[in-house]
Amino acid sequence: MTSSLLKQHSLKKEALAGRLSGAGTGAGALSLRKRTSSNLFRYAPRTRARRRLDLSAFNKVLNVDAAARTVDVEGLATFESLVDHTLPHGLVPLITPELKHITVGGAIVGIGIESNCFRHGFVHDGLAEADVLLGDGRVVTCASAGEHAELYRALPNSYGTLGYVLRARMRLMPARRHVHLHTTRFRDMEAFLDAMRAATETPGVDFVEGLFYSADRLYLTVSRFVDDAPRVDDILRDHVFYRLVEEREDVYLTTKDYLFRYDPEWFWNLPDTTGYRLFRRYAPRAMRNSGFYKRYVDTKNRWLRRAGADTEGGEEPLIQDWEVPWEHARELTRFALEEVDLRGKPWIVTPIRTPATPTIYPIRANTLYYNLGCYCQVKKRPDKGDYYYTRIMDEKCFALDGIKMLYSSTFLSQPEFEHRYNGEGYRRLKTRYDPQGAFPALYEKCVLRH
Numbered sequence: 001m002t003s004s005l006l007k008q009h010s011l012k013k014e015a016l017a018g019r020l021s022g023a024g025t026g027a028g029a030l031s032l033r034k035r036t037s038s039n040l041f042r043y044a045p046r047t048r049a050r051r052r053l054d055l056s057a058f059n060k061v062l063n064v065d066a067a068a069r070t071v072d073v074e075g076l077a078t079f080e081s082l083v084d085h086t087l088p089h090g091l092v093p094l095i096t097p098e099l100k101h102i103t104v105g106g107a108i109v110g111i112g113i114e115s116n117c118f119r120h121g122f123v124h125d126g127l128a129e130a131d132v133l134l135g136d137g138r139v140v141t142c143a144s145a146g147e148h149a150e151l152y153r154a155l156p157n158s159y160g161t162l163g164y165v166l167r168a169r170m171r172l173m174p175a176r177r178h179v180h181l182h183t184t185r186f187r188d189m190e191a192f193l194d195a196m197r198a199a200t201e202t203p204g205v206d207f208v209e210g211l212f213y214s215a216d217r218l219y220l221t222v223s224r225f226v227d228d229a230p231r232v233d234d235i236l237r238d239h240v241f242y243r244l245v246e247e248r249e250d251v252y253l254t255t256k257d258y259l260f261r262y263d264p265e266w267f268w269n270l271p272d273t274t275g276y277r278l279f280r281r282y283a284p285r286a287m288r289n290s291g292f293y294k295r296y297v298d299t300k301n302r303w304l305r306r307a308g309a310d311t312e313g314g315e316e317p318l319i320q321d322w323e324v325p326w327e328h329a330r331e332l333t334r335f336a337l338e339e340v341d342l343r344g345k346p347w348i349v350t351p352i353r354t355p356a357t358p359t360i361y362p363i364r365a366n367t368l369y370y371n372l373g374c375y376c377q378v379k380k381r382p383d384k385g386d387y388y389y390t391r392i393m394d395e396k397c398f399a400l401d402g403i404k405m406l407y408s409s410t411f412l413s414q415p416e417f418e419h420r421y422n423g424e425g426y427r428r429l430k431t432r433y434d435p436q437g438a439f440p441a442l443y444e445k446c447v448l449r450h
């Protein structure tokens with residue numbers, strides 16, 4: 001670490017501990033304040049006000065140790081700033097979430113994924129150690145061994161309910177300057193899934209991802225790091241990434257553009273209208289990112305609600321990720337295509353294999369899973385009640401021995417939730433690390449939205 005950054009980091013930590021200790025928190029009173037936009041997407045607003053703890057100053061990359069292939073980074077640093085610091089060393093995090101403003105701490109506690117999860121597991125699998133701020137103001141360092149190994153194993157899926165990550169040491173991997181993406185269109189689901197699985201076992205493949213629209217329109221993109229590219233495609237101004245891979249078999253991106261390839265369009269949520277085509281071409285870079293869009297949409301909706309206007313227009317979000325063991329990939333895909341209408345927007349899939357089972361995200365280790373994601377608005381089904389598609393997809397995922405991430409909305413009863421997410425193990429950890437209940441409990445935070 002450079003000495004001045006290290007000094008500032010220590011001073012910030014001391015000031016925080018002082019602010020928290022004896023501050024009379026309790027009853028789940030604390031929540032996090034930060035400057036970057038949140039990537040939580042819970043459908044309903046919070047039901048309780050909380051005392052907000054401002055951690056936004058913990059957003060620096062402290063030190064890249066190129067020889068050890070690790071980086072020390074503060075918990076609220078964004079993945080974009082992390083990659084900007086590591087790429088000049090020819091290194092990138094093992095897993096980099098696709099949106100630039102997702103933070104290191106948010107992705108560790110919220111199950112971060114990418115198209116190379118089949119090789120490296122989730123974001124948290126790249127965590128070597130973390131300093132965690134507990135509700136009583138203590139900061140403890142946890143790693144896979146040692147006094148706080150239990151906390152280390154319970155951070156994934158804890159969503160800040162056990163403590164806040166102030167510093168993380170993340171493992172890095174070598175990267176080259178460009179990524180070559182090769183896309184194949186399939187007209188048969190079985191062949192698409194077989195090819196995707198085979199790609200995870202092919203030497204030299206770095207990234208594997210699929211987009212599909214129907215049982216006979218499926219695109220598999222298999223990508224590799226390369227030093228030299230015959231051209232570099234522009235996905236900020238000239239092309240819309242997800243359309244480009246459907247149009248061209250071979251696409252070449254800079255490594256940074258590849259890692260954040262869905263950021264300029266917020267996946268596929270910028271409309272394809274004349275106005276937005278002009279926006280794509282001429283808007284300043286500062287506006288061509290998902291953080292800006294999220295803030296814009298949130299602000300617009302707040303004003304519309306204040307004016308008594310309808311912000312929904314008969315639509316509701318379907319923003320979720322589900323994971324099932326690979327042998328159920330076909331059934332989950334069939335179900336999604338037959339039962340859910342995305343109105344022309346794609347489903348996105350990627351294979352995942354994690355080396356370890358986190359305490360409160362009980363996915364099986366060393367087992368290939370199929371992650372199916374959906375990030376768009378859908379038409380409400382008034383005959384079926386609110387969030388019908390979310391509910392049926394959740395049910396199907398659980399029936400297929402799968403699990404889903406909690407960054408969005410979940411409708412499980414508490415007993416069912418505890419059964420799925422190891423409620424017993426979580427309670428033990430909560431008693432050890434947050435006995436006063438300074439932070440809300442997981443079910444209250446992620447399901448009840450207290």
Ligand SMILES: Cc1cc2nc3c(=O)[nH]c(=O)nc-3n(C[C@H](O)[C@H](O)[C@H](O)COP(=O)(O)OP(=O)(O)OC[C@H]3O[C@@H](n4cnc5c(N)ncnc54)[C@H](O)[C@@H]3O)c2cc1C
Pocket residue numbers: 032034037038039040041075076096097098099101102103104105106107109110111112113114159160161163164165166319375407
């Ligand atoms: C549209 C959409 C697309 C997404 N795409 C991807 C993707 O491509 N890849 C991917 O990996 N994930 C993706 N996610 C999921 C995302 O990684 C998680 O929602 C993650 O938790 C967001 O982190 P954040 O930094 O934005 O934190 P926030 O959204 O601000 O916070 C998330 C939760 O983590 C807690 N938290 C935040 N920082 C800390 C910290 N330092 N210590 C402890 N707790 C903390 C907060 O209290 C909150 O409960 C997506 C989510 C959405 C809604």
